[in-house]
Every structure is written in structure tokens, then in C-alpha cells.
Amino acid sequence: MIFPEFNFSSRRSPVMGRGGMVAASQPMAVACGLQILEQGGTAADAAVATAAGLNVTEPCSTGLGGDAFCLYYEAATRKVYALNGSGRAPKSLSLQCLRQEGFTGAELPPYHPYTVTVPGACAAWCDTVQRFGRLQMSQILAPARRLADEGYPVEPLVADAWHNAITRGQLGRAVNGLEMSIEGRAPQPGEIFRNPGLARTFDQIAQGGKHAFYEGAVAEGIVATLAEAGGCLSLQDLADHHSTWEEPIHVRYRDLNVWECPPNGQGLTALLALNLLQGFDLAALPPLSADRLHLVIEALRLAFADAHYYIADPAFRPAPLEELLSADYATRRRALIDPRRAARSVQYGAPVASSDTVYFSVVDAFGNACSFINSNYMGFGTGIVPRGWGFTLQNRGHNFSLQEGHNNMLEGGKRPYHTIIPAMATRAADDSLFASFGVMGGFMQPQGHVQVLLGMADDNLNPQSALDRPRLCLAAEDMPIAAQGRVEIALEEGIPWQTAARLSELGHQVRPVSGMSRMLFGRGQIIYRDAASGVLWGGSDPRADGCAFALH
DSSP states (O other): OOOOOOOOOOOOOEEEESSSSEESHHHHHHHHHHHHHTOOOOHHHHHHHHHHHHHHHTTOOOOOOSSSEEEEEEEETTTEEEEEEEOOOOTOOOHHHHHHHOOSSSSSOOGGGGGGGOHHHHHHHHHHHHHHHOHHHHHHHHHHHHHHHEEEOOHHHHHHHHHHHTTTTTTTTTTOOOOOOBBTOOOOOTTEOOOOHHHHHHHEEEEEHHHHHHHHHHHHHHHHHHHHTTTOOOHHHHHOOEEEEEEEEHHHHETTEEEETTTTTTHHHHHHHHHHTTTTTTTSSSSSSSHHHHHHHHHHHHHHHHHHOOOTTTTSOOOOOHHTTHHHHHHHHHHTTTTTTOSSSSOOOOOOOOOOOOEEEEEETSSOEEEEEEEEETTTTTTOOTTTTTTOOOOOGSBBSSTTTTBBBBBBBBBOOOOOOOOEEEETTTTOEEEEEEEEEEHEEEEEEHHHHHHHHTOOOHHHHHHHHHOOOOOOSHHHHHTTTTOOOEEEESHHHHHHHHHEEEEEEEEEEEEEEEEEOOOOHHHHHHTTTEEEEEEEESSSEEEEOOOO
């Protein structure tokens, strides 16, 4: 692909190189991954090093107390592999026991200890390296371990998120939450923060692998702290945890195959929307015009309606993936889109039978690519810290439905509907790597995947320009439910006022967003690989503190 001239609205140009590349939301985490590439590591090795570095430098988004998903492109076979590193609910937790305890709502309170599911990240790291890596875990974790022990200067956006978590009580009210503070306050931008507890955790994993986390002293610390907080996760729940290698799902969009992890992740949402948009000539419409954005909005609404109904743990409620992603189903659902008017209500379809976060991308010198995402869910998750271990526990169980009979209903040992999703695109003609990409941020993620992919596939944008382009976001809170009724559309500054006015005339409720609030539009990373030269083009989101960097 030869990219046209691009506009420098973010004052950034793409980063280029051939010897490997890392793109992430924190520069020091990028440096961790690059060190491993320089030592001969694969994209898998460098991805885990980057994940560990992000655990140190952006604990308000990610860590060993959360979950992870991975798409891995193996250059030798030109095949994409999917790893589901999400944890399961405590086996003793059930809808019946919650009702007996007086929980009557549709979901658990966001920071309740019952929202803690088994942290899947550690196993995901180890399993990714075991299958596709070359180096030892002690070598891979060494750069991040050094950062945790010696300290690092906190970046501005992280400092702001940290401050909000403490002042609003997410950390201050949680058991041991203020271990993630400096004398009860958040670190200032540029202030050094040390995390010796996390360095200890890295040491345990480096020496004993995932078993040291799920069956050793770390596991005992997790269970003891949760018991103190009123939770019910057990040592057996942790010991029984395992990642799963899945068959990735994909759709053809233009001349690309776009890949996502299957449910319980929400990557299905992006693929459903792309299947619908495939039937429109988007390239003929101005990119930020109301006519084009209206089609994107309506496709996303239909996709979220299906996702909310069908996405669940396939071990309990498998989704009819083949039918949902079929051309016939897309044709029937596409007919519901009126180019002249927003739908008043959107419901899930019935296919005919015959289911806060850090994202980063790594491509190595061998052409392998790792699209990786790791999350605590809501910022610091529950804010609960296993005493002395330096990480917070996720609140991913908040995504379970407490509605009896729902596919995503809370059940013991079940994985919840998951928002975190990595993405990848390969060329349909020869299965070569086109791009490893993702956009982090709750229910914004599939919306971000669709928008940056449209920028590259329909508008021939380079990775940085695709990330720079202003975005829209459907109802940032409680997306799956909101998508079925009237939806508020957040429009990022840079989208013309004429477009906003026309979208309003079409029946959309629009809200302009600027300043720090633009973080709701997600923070993405893209690495594109040129098919002829092997040159890597990297982009990093201007809405974050990070960067892309390459080896030559």
C-alpha cells in the first residue's frame, strides 16, 4: 500500500522500521518490549515484557489482577491464533445466593468484592510465551521488575486517572487500596513511584511460573485479602484456572480478513458491524460527513444489540457464530438501516440455526505479530490490593447479568461478557499480515476497531492518521442495553458542527466532547506491515501518553 499525503493534526507522523516494533500507551513499557526484541525475543516474548511494563507504569488500567486476550500471527504458517486469558467467577457464587443476600438489581455494585473473578493475566502471559516465545520468563520480566523496584516518573494522563481513583474512593475505600499511593495520595506528573510489592510478584513468577501465582504465596494473599473484604474467591478457584486457545473469528472486509477473539469477548461486535457496512460504498462518502457517520452508528447499534444478547461464556451458552457472521444474516440486518433516519429502537436478531484497559501491539523481525490487551476493567478494578503484592484485583464480574435466564447470567465458574479485545487484519489474497491493531476503552473498543479499520481500508490512511481522525462513541455507559433504545452519540472535537447538526436532524442525540474527556474515545495502537518491503509503519494514539518505536 502507498499511503497518500496525510494530515498532522496530532503533530505526529508514523514511526517506521524493519527490525521489529512495539506500540503501547506508555513509553517505558515500549522500552521493556524493545529490550526483549533486541535480545532475540519473539513478538510473544516482547508482548509479555510490554504487558509487565504497563502493569508498572499504568496500574490504573491494567495488571496481574486482571485478564488478558491475545491474537498471534505466526509468520511461518501465516495463521492467526487466539488466546482467551479471562478468569471465571468463584464456584461458590450463584444468582440464588446473591438473591438470598439481598442483591435485587440487574448487576452487582461496580466495586463489590463479588465482582472479582479469577485474574487470568498471569496464565495468559505464561501460556503465550510457552507456545510462541524463545526466552525464559525471568529474562522477559527483568525490565519491568527493574522499573517496579527502582521507580519511574508517572506520566500525566496516568497521574490524572490515579488522582481520580483516590479522591473518588475507588482506592481509598478498598481493602489495602492505599498501598497503591504515596502516603495516601496519588503521584504527581513526573513524580517517582516505586512498587516493591509488584517487583516481589514478578520474582515469584520468574522463579515458579504461573503455578507460583495461582497456587503459592500470591494466591494465598489474594484469597486472604478477599475474605477480609467480604469476597468468596477460593484457593481452589485459583488453582483450577486455565487459559484457553480458541479458533479466532473473522469476516472479509474489502480485500482484508479482519480477526477477533471469539466470545466471551466482544470482538464479535466489531465483525457484525463490519459485515453490515460491507454493503455500503463508504469510500464514496466524505469520512466525517453525517451520511457516512449515520451508517456507522446504525451498524454499531445493530451489532451491539446482537452482542448483548448472544455473547457469553461458550462453555455455558455458545453463540451461533457461523450464522451471526454469515452474509445472509448481514443482508437481513442491513435492511433495517434507513439512510435517512435513526432507528427508534434496535433489538437483537434471530439467526437461522443449521454466541479501562491497555492495548499494545508488537511485530518482531521474523514477521510474527502479537495483538495483546490486558485490563483491570474499571480503572484500578475493585481497588482491592492483596497485601504486599503491588497490584489491584479486577471487577470484571460487574459485567455479569443478574437477570434469570440471560445468556450472560452469573453462574459459578463462568466467564463474564468481556469488553477487552485485540484485533488483527490479514490480506485475503495471500494471508500476509496487514496490521496488528486495537483501541482500548470498555464498550468503545469495537467502535474504535471499526473506525480505524475503515480509515485504513476505505480511505487509505496510514496508521497514525487513522488513529488521529476524530471518533464517535455510542453511549459510553452501559452500551449493550443503551444500544437497544435511544442512544446518545458522543462526537469528538474535530468532527464538523455541520455533521453534528445533520446527525441531530436524522434523529440522533449528539453530544460534543473535548479536552480530557476525549479519553472516552479510546486509546489505540496500530502496526502496519508493508507486503513488498516488510517495512513496519507504527501509530500511537494522541489521546494517550504512549508511542511506537522500531528497531532498524
